[in-house]
Amino acid sequence: MDFLSKIALALDLPSEKDLIHILTTLEPQPKIVKIGLEVVYALGLENSLGLITKFLPNADIFLDLKLHDIPNTVAKAVLALKKFKVKYLTVHSLGGQFMLEKALEKTQNSGINLVAVTVLTSHSEENLKKEFDLPDNFQLFDLSEKLTSLAVKAGLEYIVCSAQESKLLKQKFFHLKTITPGIRLKTEQNGISDDQARIVTPSMAFNEAKADIIVIGRPIYQAPNPAAAWTQLLKTCDSF
Ligand code: C5P
DSSP: OOGGGGEEEEOOOOOHHHHHHHHHHOSSOOSEEEEEHHHHHHHOHHHHHHHHHHHOTTOEEEEEEEEOSOHHHHHHHHHHHTTSOOSEEEEEGGGOHHHHHHHHHTTTTTTOEEEEEOSOTTOOHHHHHHHTTOOTTOOHHHHHHHHHHHHHHHTOOEEEOOHHHHHHHHHHSTTOEEEEOOBOSOTTSTTOSTTOSSOBOHHIIIIISOOSEEEEOHHHHTSSSHHHHHHHHHHHHHTO
């Protein structure tokens, strides 16, 4: 399988120098590059998109802005983003079905795939229960399923979810495509989960969770040798 086109490299590097360094050191070149809030706020949207296009002209851009506001505002934000060469754009499913529908309408003829973020991978069932004072029988999966169903009803094809939910969600929603962050090369290694609560290995994500795209960031760009970590990731995927 062509794993390279199923790996979104998250580059949360708010320094132009660091960003260029990673963009120019990985071989083979990443096919999907994800940038989000840190990079866009630090370097500017046009500048950061321009840098990716300059150094990786063939890469698809995943713009992880996690839009969440009233429907009119989100729809107009999507409309404003239409002029950029973006393949994936995230919105929060929590914004509701109407917001998702309005946003999707504005992607027409743009090449943008609108991606609904369900439950962040930094949340765990326990911490959601505690923070929101939820009943003991609260199940994170139910929330994830609800948020996915809003996205599907609104007509979106892609969601972001944890690999821990991906397989079941794909069984329930037939045409759903899942994008799963929270990927770590070895789940048993202490201290590598960073702020992620629901983490899995690439093998679990692709083989068990049936993820269509995995998102991985810090295990690559924060590795002592990012090029070696990238090679190792690709080798691991090729060995499945
Ligand atoms: O560095 P790490 O591999 O944890 O990066 C994961 C990336 O995926 C980050 O850019 C984060 O914003 C994003 N993300 C996530 N969980 C979600 C949605 C997006 O971790 N539910």
